[in-house]
Amino acid sequence: MPRWEEGSAERLTTAALELFEERGFEDTSVVEIAERARVTTRTFFRYFPDKREVLFAESDRIRTAIVQAVLDAPDVTQPLRVVTTALAQFDWDVGGAEIQRRRHAVIAANPGLLERELIKQDEIATEVVRALRRRGVEEEAARLATRVGIQVFATAYARWAEGDGGADLTELTEAATDLLRALVPTEGPPWPRTREEVRS
Amino acid sequence: MPRWEEGSAERLTTAALELFEERGFEDTSVVEIAERARVTTRTFFRYFPDKREVLFAESDRIRTAIVQAVLDAPDVTQPLRVVTTALAQFDWDVGGAEIQRRRHAVIAANPGLLERELIKQDEIATEVVRALRRRGVEEEAARLATRVGIQVFATAYARWAEGDGGADLTELTEAATDLLRALVPTEGPPWPRTREEVRS
DNA sequence: GTCTATAGTCCGATAGAC
DNA sequence: GTCTATCGGACTATAGAC
Incomplete structure (x- = not known):
């Protein structure tokens, strides 16, 4: 049993795509992406060097x-x-x-x-x-x-x-x-x- | 007699080019560019919507x-x-x-x-x-x-x-x-x- | 996981040019 | 008075440092 949910990177990518569609790229914060993916912002930046890169994995x-x-x-x-x-x-x-x-x-x-x-x-x-x-x-x-x-x-x-x-x-x-x-x-x-x- | 030095935009562009050469783009802050051009950071952003745009006037x-x-x-x-x-x-x-x-x-x-x-x-x-x-x-x-x-x-x-x-x-x-x-x-x-x- | 520096925005104030 | 360029300061989010 993993201590955390697995597949954080995929969840972050999915959440980011959805939010960018819903509210636009500029009006979406990394905090919101991380919340929807059920991780902290720190985790976001562990997987992706910056906010844009989440769509270029x-x-x-x-x-x-x-x-x-x-x-x-x-x-x-x-x-x-x-x-x-x-x-x-x-x-x-x-x-x-x-x-x-x-x-x-x-x-x-x-x-x-x-x-x-x-x-x-x-x-x-x-x-x-x-x-x-x-x-x-x-x-x-x-x-x-x-x-x-x-x-x-x-x-x-x-x-x-x-x-x-x-x-x-x-x-x-x-x-x-x-x-x-x-x-x-x-x-x-x-x-x-x-x-x-x-x-x- | 103008209250401030004229040609802020040109001074900012020149200062930015020099600083980017000296210390690199990432390691140069807008504050430093503004200081060298003898204006405030606020003035920088009046002329250029972001830090990169200073080289694309x-x-x-x-x-x-x-x-x-x-x-x-x-x-x-x-x-x-x-x-x-x-x-x-x-x-x-x-x-x-x-x-x-x-x-x-x-x-x-x-x-x-x-x-x-x-x-x-x-x-x-x-x-x-x-x-x-x-x-x-x-x-x-x-x-x-x-x-x-x-x-x-x-x-x-x-x-x-x-x-x-x-x-x-x-x-x-x-x-x-x-x-x-x-x-x-x-x-x-x-x-x-x-x-x-x-x-x- | 917390702290901090930097980018970039917003609102208001000031003072010379017209 | 209006216009325009500047300054001051507070504020948020990104991104990196500790």
């Missing part, structure tokens, strides 16, 4: 898995595809799609939480660049492929999260890659040639 | 200028180029290149400040997407062109900030666009075909 696992997928990619001659594939093949439904949807809604609605989300993405990007470098990809190519790959995937993910009839994330990523191909400017001068140039 | 102006450049672009048939051009043509040296270099170094060294930098970029991205939409660009194309364009420009900017002999930002952006073109996967199956397929 999974981020280490996500980052590690994606970096590993890049390191394990069979071929890195197309680094951008390596990145999009590593992202698309991750199981994003951790804890259930509904929880993820609620979590994203809360994050999007609160600048403070969005800041944290963005820096987590940035940390993933930094480590993916390092992984590509280790696979022999040149520095600038690794950086651009990673950052662009993340944006391509984000486009697909946005569609997927909107729940377009349970579409496949891999297919949506392929569609986003097609869109990227259409958007990249063709070689030549930056701006469409002037009428004079076209005439000649 | 220019961000509204930057965002507005870039959005306006997108709205004024002569042609939006290549939205990605519209974005990279709008970014490349902005005068990034505000307050002198040396101040900008120091500012970036401080931000990069402090996660808390980096968070804020990233959400500022995200705000610019959101408004650029809206601007492209107003120019008639389709939603998903606008989103991807904006996000990718920002990453292309960021690649160029990173080189420029490293100070490669005063290279031209427009040229560096063109070089980054060339790199992007080389990175975008060619059409076809996601992965290199298997040996069997190649043989046939």
Whole structure:
């Protein structure tokens, strides 16, 4: 028989998500979160370094898995595809799609939480660049492929999260890659040639 | 004769940059910044809603200028180029290149400040997407062109900030666009075909 | 588990500029 | 008189120290 209830971290995460939905992030205090989870504030800060981090408990696992997928990619001659594939093949439904949807809604609605989300993405990007470098990809190519790959995937993910009839994330990523191909400017001068140039 | 020294905001910004360099962001208190700028903490919070914002006073102006450049672009048939051009043509040296270099170094060294930098970029991205939409660009194309364009420009900017002999930002952006073109996967199956397929 | 420093808010007061 | 920038002090919550 445990002396205290077990699963404090999970209860804190659940309580925080509920309270952020009910009253907003700013208007919820750590004290309230801790009360609903039946622990003290001290316990909250034992599990999470700050109030925001309570919604990002999974981020280490996500980052590690994606970096590993890049390191394990069979071929890195197309680094951008390596990145999009590593992202698309991750199981994003951790804890259930509904929880993820609620979590994203809360994050999007609160600048403070969005800041944290963005820096987590940035940390993933930094480590993916390092992984590509280790696979022999040149520095600038690794950086651009990673950052662009993340944006391509984000486009697909946005569609997927909107729940377009349970579409496949891999297919949506392929569609986003097609869109990227259409958007990249063709070689030549930056701006469409002037009428004079076209005439000649 | 003014009752107090004028230019409190500038003094606060200068003092903050110096102190963040000397002792780091976390180990600098608002009280110290205010003391060095010869005002009270109350005055600090009149100018800046929080401690981080003291390094982002220019961000509204930057965002507005870039959005306006997108709205004024002569042609939006290549939205990605519209974005990279709008970014490349902005005068990034505000307050002198040396101040900008120091500012970036401080931000990069402090996660808390980096968070804020990233959400500022995200705000610019959101408004650029809206601007492209107003120019008639389709939603998903606008989103991807904006996000990718920002990453292309960021690649160029990173080189420029490293100070490669005063290279031209427009040229560096063109070089980054060339790199992007080389990175975008060619059409076809996601992965290199298997040996069997190649043989046939 | 308690104590404390810092961030950030709120209300009111003051005094020069217009 | 009104507007604006400043100051003073009390107050809460976060987060780290003891």
